[in-house]
Amino acid sequence: QKEVEQNSGPLSVPEGAIASLNCTYSDRGSQSFFWYRQYSGKSPELIMSIYSNGDKEDGRFTAQLNKASQYVSLLIRDSQPSDSATYLCAVNGASGNTPLVFGKGTRLSVIA
Amino acid sequence: KAGVTQTPRYLIKTRGQQVTLSCSPISGHRSVSWYQQTPGQGLQFLFEYFSETQRNKGNFPGRFSGRQFSNSRSEMNVSTLELGDSALYLCASSPVTSGGDTQYFGPGTRLTVL
Numbered sequence: 001q002k003e004v005e006q007n008s009g010p011l012s013v014p015e016g017a018i019a020s021l022n023c024t025y026s027d028r029g030s031q032s033f034f035w036y037r038q039y040s041g042k043s044p045e046l047i048m049s050i051y052s053n054g055d056k057e058d059g060r061f062t063a064q065l066n067k068a069s070q071y072v073s074l075l076i077r078d079s080q081p082s083d084s085a086t087y088l089c090a091v092n093g094a095s096g097n098t099p100l101v102f103g104k105g106t107r108l109s110v111i112a
Numbered sequence: 113k114a115g116v117t118q119t120p121r122y123l124i125k126t127r128g129q130q131v132t133l134s135c136s137p138i139s140g141h142r143s144v145s146w147y148q149q150t151p152g153q154g155l156q157f158l159f160e161y162f163s164e165t166q167r168n169k170g171n172f173p174g175r176f177s178g179r180q181f182s183n184s185r186s187e188m189n190v191s192t193l194e195l196g197d198s199a200l201y202l203c204a205s206s207p208v209t210s211g212g213d214t215q216y217f218g219p220g221t222r223l224t225v226l
Contacts, residue, residue, distance in 0.1 A: 104154035
């Protein structure tokens with residue numbers, strides 16, 4: 001049973017701080033990793049994808065992947081109240097044709 | 113490009129009824145996946161269709177079924193509705209595969225079973 005684990009939160013950070021969201025996965029052969037943001041009552045929207053070990057930066061967002069530790073994280077710099085949402089980690093199986101497995105999400109609250 | 117569209121956006125049904133939900137993927141996308149989202153269980157995979165064939169299936173009872181048409185539009189059907197089927201049903205499309213490719217979600221259909 002492939003699993004993706006996230007701390008459910010809520011994670012509260014002050015405006016302007018760095019928010020750090022973490023995710024672990026069980027399938028060592030996983031190749032693709034995604035972070036989605038979901039506002040209350042809305043559908044998930046893609047923030048970042050990462051496929052190789054290391055860091056990938058896009059604006060205020062940085063995804064970090066460590067396949068040896070089976071760990072992927074998302075850093076949000078200069079957090080804004082508009083970043084308050086649930087962040088979902090998604091991981092694929094070892095085969096590209098297997099469906100994504102989603103974590104249950106971490107709720108982030110940025111306090112103004 | 114237009115995004116993924118889902119109809120209807122809201123549905124209220126009673127136990128025992130059946131329901132059909134529709135999803136139109138992004139133009140050019142051939143893979144359509146369906147998910148059920150509930151507060152307790154999170155996003156759970158229902159099934160994936162690619163080129164009119166079911167390619168993957170999650171751990172849901174046979175009351176949940178789906179199909180895909182030649183234009184990649186997809187429908188899912190839930191028969192003999194139960195109270196526990198109340199959820200947000202999300203459709204996601206991707207160019208080729210559901211695992212390796214980025215998935216783009218539609219707005220969802222909120223189903224309430226009374």
